[in-house]
Amino acid sequence: MPQMIFVNLPVKDLAKSMDFFKALGFSFNPQFTDETAACMVISDTIFAMLLTHEKFAGFAPKPITDTNQSVEVLIALSRDNREAVDAIVKAALAAGGSTFSEPQDHGFMYGHAFRDPDGHVWEVMWMDPAAVQAQ
Incomplete structure (x- = not known):
């Protein structure tokens, strides 16, 4: 299992x-x-x-942590491409979430983050598979 x-x-x-x-x-x-x-x-x-x-x-x-005062965890999720990162953040904002940070583009890696209605932070990222294989 x-x-x-x-x-x-x-x-x-x-x-x-x-x-x-x-x-x-x-x-x-x-x-x-x-x-x-x-x-x-x-x-x-x-x-x-x-x-x-x-x-x-x-x-x-x-x-329980007051997420208006502090961050208790950063939950990071991967996506298949940059567009999918932007799409889930856009959906989160439309559904009542808020932006946690602006998009970060490092060339081989792209990320954006949102807060859900309870203030939990969800970081969404894409990493170029070729950059991972080069490691």
């Missing part, structure tokens, strides 16, 4: 968060989704568990 990752994120309004990510093209696994949690499918082995604050608090003994 391949190794998987489940990123757990606290959300204030589960339905609103699900609607936001559905607008970006993500789906949810109904087997692990209820009124307190939603399992967002990022890939076959990567998932984001969107948890109500109450549910999240049951797993974390420390207070």
